[in-house]
Amino acid sequence: MITIQFVKEIKKATVRVVVGQNEKAGKGILTATEQKTVGEAIKQAHFLGKDGQFVDVFCSNGKIVMAGIGDKPSEKTFCDLGGRLATKLSRDTEGVYYATGCYGLDDVQEAVQVAYGALLGAYRFDKYLTKTKPEDKPTLKKITIVVSNPARAKTAFKEKQAIADSIYMARDLCSEPANVLTPKTFADKIADMGKLGLDIEILTLKELKAQKFNMLLSVAQGSSNEPRVAVMKWMGNPKKKAFDLGLVGKGVTFDSGGISLKPGAGMGDMKQDMTGAAVVSATMRSIATRKVKSNIIGIVGLVENMPSGSATRPGDIVKSLSGQTVEILNTDAEGRLVLGDCLWYMQEKYGVKKIIDLATLTGAVMVALGEEYAGLFTNDDTFAEELTVAGKHAGEPLWRLPMNKAYNKMLDSDIADMKNIGGRVAGGSTAACFLGRFIKEGTTWAHLDIAGVDKFEKSRPTCPKGATGWGVGLLNNLIK
Numbered sequence: 502m503i504t505i506q507f508v509k510e511i512k513k514a515t516v517r518v519v520v521g522q523n524e525k526a527g528k529g530i531l532t533a534t535e536q537k538t539v540g541e542a543i544k545q546a547h548f549l550g551k552d553g554q555f556v557d558v559f560c561s562n563g564k565i566v567m568a569g570i571g572d573k574p575s576e577k578t579f580c581d582l583g584g585r586l587a588t589k590l591s592r593d594t595e596g597v598y599y600a601t602g603c604y605g606l607d608d609v610q611e612a613v614q615v616a617y618g619a620l621l622g623a624y625r626f627d628k629y630l631t632k633t634k635p636e637d638k639p640t641l642k643k644i645t646i647v648v649s650n651p652a653r654a655k656t657a658f659k660e661k662q663a664i665a666d667s668i669y670m671a672r673d674l675c676s677e678p679a680n681v682l683t684p685k686t687f688a689d690k691i692a693d694m695g696k697l698g699l700d701i702e703i704l705t706l707k708e709l710k711a712q713k714f715n716m717l718l719s720v721a722q723g724s725s726n727e728p729r730v731a732v733m734k735w736m737g738n739p740k741k742k743a744f745d746l747g748l749v750g751k752g753v754t755f756d757s758g759g760i761s762l763k764p765g766a767g768m769g770d771m772k773q774d775m776t777g778a779a780v781v782s783a784t785m786r787s788i789a790t791r792k793v794k795s796n797i798i799g800i801v802g803l804v805e806n807m808p809s810g811s812a813t814r815p816g817d818i819v820k821s822l823s824g825q826t827v828e829i830l831n832t833d834a835e836g837r838l839v840l841g842d843c844l845w846y847m848q849e850k851y852g853v854k855k856i857i858d859l860a861t862l863t864g865a866v867m868v869a870l871g872e873e874y875a876g877l878f879t880n881d882d883t884f885a886e887e888l889t890v891a892g893k894h895a896g897e898p899l900w901r902l903p904m905n906k907a908y909n910k911m912l913d914s915d916i917a918d919m920k921n922i923g924g925r926v927a928g929g930s931t932a933a934c935f936l937g938r939f940i941k942e943g944t945t946w947a948h949l950d951i952a953g954v955d956k957f958e959k960s961r962p963t964c965p966k967g968a969t970g971w972g973v974g975l976l977n978n979l980i981k
Contacts, residue, residue, distance in 0.1 A: 502669065503587065503623045504643040505616040505658065507651040514597035514645070515563040518586060520570055521603075522550025527565070530599050535560050543567055552578060553962075555589060566596070574606065576614050577896055583618025584962035591623075591639040600648045609657060612648040617661040619644050621963035624669060626676040660791055664977050667787035671970035674779040675955065679755035679772040684721075684803035687754060687775065688729035691782055691801070697789035700734040712846070716821045716838035717802050719829065723759055723812025724805035730843065731778075733785040733799040737792065745795045746980065747853035748785070749843045751836040751860035752778025752803040759806050759832030760814055773968060774836070776955040777859035778803060780972035787977055795980060800847050802839035806832070818917050822846060823939055828917040836860050837921060837932055841939040848941050855945045857888075857979075858936065859972050860952075865928030866902070867953035874900040875971065876950035878933035884945050888979060895974030896963070899949070902929055909934040 519527040519539075527539060542548075542558040554569035566589065570578050590596040598615055602608030623641065627633065648654045674682065674690070688703045695701040706727040709718055714730065721728035738745075753774040757763060763771065778801035785799040813819075817829050822842040829838070840858050847853045866876040875892075877899040879885045885901055892899045908930040911923035919938060923931030933948045940946045954971040957964055964970075 502620060502666075503641055505619065505662075506643060506645045507612060507616075507648055507654040507658070508645055509647070509649065509651050511597055511645060511647055516566065516590060516593050516596040517563065518566045518568055518596055518598040520568050520582075520599070520601065522569065522572070526550070526567060531565065535562070535565065539565060539567060553581075553585060555585075566590075574603075576610065579606075579611050579614035580618035580896065581962035583615035583620075584622025584964075586615070586644070587619045587622035587641065590644070591641050594640055595643040595645065596641070597645045597647060600646055602649075608649050609654045612646045612654045613657045613661055616644070616646055616658055617665060618963050620662070620665040621668060622965075624672060624965060626673065626967065663787050663790040664974060666790065667783040668970035668973045670786055671776075671779040671783035671973055672968040674782070675773045675776050675968035675970070677772070679805070682754050682772070682775070683726045684729045684752070684754055684805060685727065687752060687778070687803050688731050691731040691733065694733065694782070694786055694789065697786065698735070699785060699789050700736070702732040704730040704732070713820075713822050714842045714846070715819045716827060717804060717842045719813045719817065719819045720753070720759070720806050720832075720835040720838050721804040723809040724807040726754070726805045728802070728804040730846075731782070731801050731803065733782070735785060735788050735793065735797045737788070737794045738796050741796055743796065744798045744851060744853045745855065746797050747847045747851070747856040748781045748797065748799040748976065749840060749847060749856060749858040750778035750781030750799070750801040751775070751840055751858070751862065752801045753836060753839065754803060754805050756806045756833070756835065757808055759812050759835060760808050761831045761833040762808055763833060770956070773955055774861050775803070776861050776951060776968070776971075777801075780859050780951070780970065780976070783970065783973050784976045787973065788980065793980060797980065798847065798851055798853060800843045802843045804835075804839055806835045821939070822849075825919065825938065826917040828914040828920040830920050831922045834921045834932070836862050837935045840936055844936065844939045848944060854943065855884075856940070857947045857949065857976070859949045861955050862950045863929045863932050863952055865932075866950040869902075869929065870900055870953055872953050872957055874898050875954045876929050877901045877947065878904050878930070878950070879947035880904075880937065880940065881945045881947070884947055888947055888949075888975070891978035892975045895978050897954070897971055897975040899975075902933070904930055904933050904937060909937070912938070
């Protein structure tokens with residue numbers, strides 16, 4: 502991770518980044534000679550200061566990077582600018598950015614957003630690359646940001662740093678191959694977070710059988726890797742015994758589909774079917790790091806879904822932790838089985854009244870919303886608005902999708918209380934309705950289907966191609 506430094510002034514810099522739209526940009530920052538050189542260069546380059554536009558100007562004192570941000574910049578504009586700078590300056594050792602508070606924006610907030618975006622944009626998962634040539638490796642070590650009040654910027658950035666660190670954690674977990682990240686090794690990584698002040702409990706196979714997590718166990722029984730359930734508790738308000746919020750995450754470390762085997766093409770991506778659990782775990786890490794003054798609990802169900810002689814068969818019936826019976830018609834609709842038991846356990850054991858679950862649950866939501874939105878399903882309109890606003894400010898937008906009696910009825914079974922699929926249509930809604938059957942009356946609940954936003958096929962300013970860590974920013978905003 503690159504280092505971010507905030508200073509009030511700096512005497513010498515090899516690479517300087519200046520924001521602007523025309524030859525007047527950099528006034529008060531550049532010398533008269535540099536100002537003239539920059540003015541001539543940007544005219545020749547037809548630089549208009551559009552968002553995402555850059556021009557490099559080489560002077561005797563080093564390189565000046567002119568950066569465009571458009572004429573209506575927002576916090577997200579500066580966050581994206583930071584991400585782009587991390588890529589643009591990746592072959593330099595360090596760079597200096599001048600926060601000016603242009604267009605009426607506060608220069609400290611501008612500085613913090615640029616710094617945050619730079620951290621996210623600089624992320625790389627390269628631990629398994631052994632033959633990368635030195636000239637192809639990023640060399641950027643530090644970005645210094647010149648701002649009017651460095652102390653205030655540094656204080657404000659602490660929170661963003663903690664969130665960025667946790668997004669790195671989520672991306673790292675999602676990028677690991679399934680032969681490395683098994684349910685046990687995932688649980689071990691969670692257990693290590695106990696040193697941050699989290700109260701961690703890991704339920705093993707024996708304990709899960711004793712507790713009757715039968716839906717979750719039905720998913721895991723075809724694999725040689727035993728399941729785990731990890732419980733993470735943060736009591737930031739010791740005067741209060743109840744939890745303010747519960748987070749539940751789907752952690753299928755590899756999803757072959759089980760007996761209902763997935764097509765071979767693209768199956769390698771199924772190592773990321775544990776993204777919900779990664780986001781919940783990373784969010785709990787950021788909560789502990791930031792010492793949030795609320796009581797939050799996170800529970801993740803960690804399993805591997807494999808075909809074998811011991812695997813669950815289509816047509817099998819299991820009795821869930823809630824006591825309801827489920828006819829499993831498709832073993833590739835496994836995430837909802839894992840979540841259903843974990844949701845019930847959170848309510849029954851800990852009495853949580855406000856819950857969010859996150860899961861890469863359905864291809865239907867991915868088809869509907871692509872990589873632009875996560876699907877939001879909830880039983881509470883006010884909660885829907887709170888989540889939507891939190892996501893908007895995090896750059897992690899939600900789109901609310903419906904649940905109703907008609908979708909719920911599609912889950913009725915002739916021989917059990919319910920079946921685990923509702924048919925070919927409205928797959929996202931019927932999956933949410935299935936989860937809703939494990940929510941007690943009086944519990945405020947939201948389900949975020951993050952299939953499609955868990956990874957990007959092309960790089961974005963604050964996220965290289967691959968795992969995104971989507972949801973960590975949203976949840977931190979909501980909790981704040």
